Amino acid sequence: MSADRDRPPPACAPAHVRTAELGPLPRCALPEPAPDPFDRQLSITFEAFLATHARKWLTYAYLHTGSEAAAREVTRAAYGQLGRLWPHALRQASVEAYAWSVLKERVVEWLYDHHQPTALTETAAFAVVTHALLRECQQQFAMLESQLGLYAAIARLPERQCDVIVLRHVIGYSDAQIGSLLGVDEVTVRSYASRGKRKLAAALGIDQGNTRGNLTMWHTRPADRRETVETLLSAAAAVSGIDDLAGFCDLDDAGALSGLGASLHTGARAAGGPPTAVRPVRADQGAPSTYPSxxxxxxxxxxxxxxxxxxxxxxxxxxxxxxxxxxxxxxxxxxxxxxxxxxxxxxxxxxxxxxxxxxxxxxxxxxxxxxxxxxxxxxxxxxxxxxxxxAPDEERRSxxxxxxxxxxxxxxxxxxxxxxxxxxxxxxxxxxxxxxxxxxxxxxxxxxxxxxxxxxxxxxxxxxxx
Structure with a gap:
């Protein structure tokens, strides 16, 4: 309302006319509008979605940005955008897959704006070292070098295999949940995970950890400890509780997900048609996009x-x-x-x-x-x-x-x-x-x-x- 009140009068109006001089306008006694059941249903579904994914998505954002403040910023932006588009998201074949793409878009935009590559290797390495120091576990220190190499190898996987390994073994999603996020079935998720593990085993020079596999190369550690991709990933899961890092468990309380309710009403108004939100211009794009994501x-x-x-x-x-x-x-x-x-x-x-x-x-x-x-x-x-x-190396036949x-x-x-x-x-x-x-x-x-x-x-x- 303040924007309308401060807006200058139209050009066709005399310059001396001001809102204050018009005097108060009579108010009609209109009944208060009843709460919209549709809005309430949207809010309930959106709140349920937040409750299911908020913590894990904050973890994912933290892994890639390496900063608690950035994780709050990215997650808040992703859920804010998703809240505005929630009616549109509900009409997609997979709500989870649509929402996941919004989160990844926000993560990539943050990395681009800050001229920074993914911090997955450094963030996970910090968690591993912290875990080892806190526990003062000799066995944990013995695995430290291999675990750091594991995260570097994960970051070099094809992107979908990388996401599956991180979501499954570092963040803790089930195969069914990962399938929903990626828009594939559980069999496909297991296939991506298996392929990723084979590539990790080859990159690290260790066994995949599958007794039915053909790999026979072992990486021996002190005390004849034989490490496999499976044991390293299990250890990654054991130290993946990034909530244990100082202040990270307070991200939600710090306001990462507050103030999103109002954005639902904007999205709900567009429920009868395609969203018309205009995405901003970026340095590597020619013109703003009229698509919502x-x-x-x-x-x-x-x-x-x-x-x-x-x-x-x-x-x-x-x-x-x-x-x-x-x-x-x-x-x-x-x-x-x-x-x-x-x-x-x-x-x-x-x-x-x-x-x-x-x-x-x-x-x-x-x-x-x-x-x-x-x-x-x-x-x-x-x-x-x-x-x-x-341009192609050689001209193809016409x-x-x-x-x-x-x-x-x-x-x-x-x-x-x-x-x-x-x-x-x-x-x-x-x-x-x-x-x-x-x-x-x-x-x-x-x-x-x-x-x-x-x-x-x-x-x-x-x-x-x-």
Whole structure:
């Protein structure tokens, strides 16, 4: 109200007119508005979400910023943004995954603004040393060097594997909770954890700790103590109680999560339509974004990119070259990856985008940038954005500007763009999706899981599936 009271009169009004000279206006006796049950329901769900995740998210922010004050700032900003967008978040396929991307966005923004890399290694090392000093445990000191190396190796893992290991073994989320945060099932979480442990074992030169595994290399410590990735991660869990650090357990009481109730009302007003919050301009961005979060923006742009790729005149010819030629065709890999993404096979799409990007497709690299950004994996996203900006090493052979053979029937191609313009995720008709479902899966990649392979007749099958 103070802003309205201090605002100057409109230009069309005489300069001598002032609010005070107008005198008091009559007040209408209006009844007090009744509490909105919808607002109350939103508040209850948001408070429950805070109660479930607040402590662990503060820990995550502290691990990466290395500062209690920064952890308060980042977590408060994340929950403030989430509170304003809560009705929108509730409409997402996974509330937890959407909220997790908001937290990671805030962490990365804080690191960027302070010109600082992640402090994961240093923060965890401080916790380990403090734990050893407090306990004065000879065995703990014997493991100290290996634990410090463990955290450095964790920080070098692919971002999703790094998150799974940290959330699981350092912060203490269950596999089911991690799956909700990352938008995947528990089997996929265990797969990410297993892959991460194998890479940690290779990096540290020790056994993974799985008696059924094939690794036989041991790292021997005093008193013939044999360390494995599992024992180091168990020790990490034992010292991961960062709440024990001075003042950290008081973060909530210091006001990290106070004053968020009002932000819910702003978000609730937009419940009937898409949020219109404008994200601020950053030094590495050209213009402010009208999307409420980086996840929303990347999701929408990736959907459009995939729809445009499969709608391109040369899409069918590119996919045929991928199947028929005896050498790599990056554009065909791009087309196939976009088809897989549209049909919900995200990990398999990543494999083929990597295939295309490695062969020189900058569009495939850009799709990887958007996909990682959508998942809150900003370190990987930055890498692929840089690759997308680089010119290819050699000029690829040109393709015809127009090809009479279209990859998809006209109605399906048109509907992809109509769905996108309507704010919906583009999907294929069931008959076309069944063509993709019937593709042979002849490999189980360590990093990407089951990978469908394009059949020799894929283009013809898609074209005649009406």
């Amino acid at each position: 980086a996840r929303d923006e990347a999701t929408h742009e990736l959907q459009l990119a995939c729809a445009l790729v499969v709608n391109a005149a040369a899409a069918a010819a590119s996919l045929e070259r991928l199947v028929d030629d005896h050498h790599i065709d990056p554009e065909g890999a791009l087309v196939f990856a976009c088809l897989l993404h549209i049909t919900g096979r995200t990990d398999a799409a990543h494999f083929w985008w990597h295939f295309g990007a490695g062969a020189g497709s900058r569009t495939a690299a850009y799709c990887l940038y958007l996909s990682h950004r959508r998942n809150g994996e900003y370190r990987d996203a930055a890498y692929w954005r840089e690759q997308a900006a680089h 393709v015809a500007a127009f090809d009479e053979k279209q990859l998809l029937p006209d109605a399906a191609r048109h509907n992809l763009l109509v769905q996108w313009h309507s704010g919906l995720a583009p999907t294929l008709p069931a008959v076309l999706e069944n063509v993709i479902n019937r593709l042979v899966v002849d490999s189980d990649d360590e990093d990407f899981g089951e990978i469908p392979r394009p059949s020799p007749t894929l283009v013809q099958d898609l074209g005649r599936a009406e």
